[in-house]
């Protein structure tokens with residue numbers, strides 16, 4: 489399916505000079521959304537993963553449906569101050585400066601096989617941070633990385649060399 493027609497470029501959002509990929513039209517189309525969920529469900533099944541890890545906000549739009557369809561657990565990654573219990577924390581690179589991502593302690597277990605899922609892979613800073621966060625507490629295997637959109641001109645191929653990466657739209 490040609491998914492690009494469901495992605496709208498928004499100039500100067502959230503700040504001047506940025507062209508933001510708006511994925512909401514894809515959520516607003518029954519067939520396109522189903523196609524994405526089915527593709528990623530097949531990928532998760534192929535990897536043999538038993539857990540999907542996804543960050544707020546837009547990773548949350550896809551991960552629960554895929555976890556349900558693939559028969560996996562779903563683990564949330566959130567910005568600081570959102571998770572109510574004890575957390576593991578990682579600092580990660582943003583375009584300008586750094587931020588933090590958190591996961592509830594105990595959410596990942598020894599020998600879990602994890603697929604990390606997000607809507608957009610841009611510089612890769614968020615994905616690097618989530619990988620580090622997954623390794624904070626337990627000995628887990630990153631079985632795959634799934635992103636709806638790959639902004640390939642913004643990152644090198646280090647991630648693809650080390651991990652099984654599945655993306656559905658490339659710019």
Ligand code: 5GP
Nearest residue numbers: 507508509546607608609610611612613614
């Ligand atoms: P990175 O850390 O790879 O530079 O940025 C990826 C993160 O920023 C993802 O969590 C993604 O949701 C968000 N992001 C960056 N650029 C865009 C964009 O153009 N569209 C959308 N929907 N999300 C973006």
